[in-house]
Amino acid sequence: MQLALEVGQTAKPEAVMFWILGPMAVVAALGMLLVKKAVHSAILMAFVMVVLAIFYIAQDAVFLGIVQVVVYTGAVMMLFLFILMLVGVDTSDSLTETIAGLRPIAITAAVGFGGLMVALLGRATLGRQAVGLSGANANGNVEGIAFALFSTYVFPFEVVSALLITAAMGAMVLAHSQRTTARPTQRQLSINRFRGKSLGSAAGLPGPGVYARHNAVDVPALLPDGTPAPTSVNASLEARGDMLDYKSFDLAEVNTQIEEEK
Amino acid sequence: MDASNYLYISALLFTIGAVGVVVRRNAIVVFMCIELMLNAANLSFVTFSRINGNLDGQVMAFFTMVVAACEVVVGLAIIVTIYRSRRSASVDDASLLKR
Numbered sequence: 453m454q455l456a457l458e459v460g461q462t463a464k465p466e467a468v469m470f471w472i473l474g475p476m477a478v479v480a481a482l483g484m485l486l487v488k489k490a491v492h493s494a495i496l497m498a499f500v501m502v503v504l505a506i507f508y509i510a511q512d513a514v515f516l517g518i519v520q521v522v523v524y525t526g527a528v529m530m531l532f533l534f535i536l537m538l539v540g541v542d543t544s545d546s547l548t549e550t551i552a553g554l555r556p557i558a559i560t561a562a563v564g565f566g567g568l569m570v571a572l573l574g575r576a577t578l579g580r581q582a583v584g585l586s587g588a589n590a591n592g593n594v595e596g597i598a599f600a601l602f603s604t605y606v607f608p609f610e611v612v613s614a615l616l617i618t619a620a621m622g623a624m625v626l627a628h629s630q631r632t633t634a635r636p637t638q639r640q641l642s643i644n645r646f647r648g649k650s651l652g653s654a655a656g657l658p659g660p661g662v663y664a665r666h667n668a669v670d671v672p673a674l675l676p677d678g679t680p681a682p683t684s685v686n687a688s689l690e691a692r693g694d695m696l697d698y699k700s701f702d703l704a705e706v707n708t709q710i711e712e713e714k
Numbered sequence: 715m716d717a718s719n720y721l722y723i724s725a726l727l728f729t730i731g732a733v734g735v736v737v738r739r740n741a742i743v744v745f746m747c748i749e750l751m752l753n754a755a756n757l758s759f760v761t762f763s764r765i766n767g768n769l770d771g772q773v774m775a776f777f778t779m780v781v782a783a784c785e786v787v788v789g790l791a792i793i794v795t796i797y798r799s800r801r802s803a804s805v806d807d808a809s810l811l812k813r
Contacts, residue, residue, distance in 0.1 A: 470719060482730060484730070485730065500753070507760070513764075513775075519779060523779055524749075528786050531787075532745070532746060535794060539797045554736070558736045562733040565729055565732065569728065570722050570725045574721070577765055580765075585764050585769070588767055597773060605773050612777060616780065619785075620787065626794075
């Protein structure tokens with residue numbers, strides 16, 4: 453794919469692509485800092501990564517562009533989303549600053565640093581014309597990278613493989629949690645059920661929605677006397693605040709409501 | 715438009731990532747900002763590879779991607795471990811050494 457027609461001067465389609473996608477990437481990256489929910493940050497980050505992949509392909513780095521989509525947008529961002537779901541989507545960031553005056557200092561430092569970087573990188577070419585990759589990519593981009601990787605850079609390549617294995621081991625060690633107490637046996641569980649506070653749970657907890665008006669998981673079951681049984685609803689639903697007030701399912705309450713409607 | 719425009723956008727993205735690391739409190743968002751900085755550096759590598767006309771920059775960017783993947787795996791495992799013991803993913807809450 454040769455998008456760079458003139459050496460040093462990018463071709464018109466590339467300029468159009470750059471001036472559409474470039475500002476979008478910068479806006480998405482800024483949005484990453486400003487949005488409150490971490491999930492929205494992750495989506496914006498994935499967008500920036502896809503834009504960068506397009507930039508790579510436009511700059512004759514076809515292999516890196518594909519790897520960017522597969523590894524970054526595919527694997528790394530999905531890992532981020534997975535951990536976000538695990539840690540809790542609701543742990544939204546409070547955007548209030550905890551260290552007094554941190555934000556103005558950070559923004560001032562960022563403007564200075566960004567100005568310095570732009571000024572420096574603008575001079576990085578030293579006025580030379582860009583060579584372009586048509587020569588280096590003559591045998592194909594993948595072949596060229598493979599040749600460099602397995603000849604000049606073969607030792608770093610092997611070191612990186614060791615790093616990958618170490619990282620996998622490290623993640624396994626960090627994520628492993630030792631059991632501090634022995635797993636209760638079937639016998640112990642049975643004894644606990646009958647010797648517990650009440651015999652109500654001896655036959656197991658009631659399922660949600662039994663004899664109630666709806667049989668959804670967040671609706672408590674009705675006991676024979678018409679009162680709702682809050683134990684029938686999963687405790688994590690209650691902790692998350694997804695459960696309706698179980699008193700509104702009391703049969704007496706429902707009956708008076710129906711009477712009023714009549 | 716010449717190729718150094720990509721360098722400017724890479725500098726901008728790197729700066730935005732640096733601000734995010736300082737300003738945001740959620741450890742996962744801080745981590746994503748670090749990823750943004752690594753990606754910006756990669757864009758510079760690819761652009762320099764094109765300016766200089768050889769593939770060394772692209773190989774460097776490839777190595778950066780591998781290192782970033784390792785970093786994500788270990789870092790997210792640490793975040794999950796901290797969350798398990800402290801029930802929080804905020805970088806401000808892990809301040810036990812201060813007291």
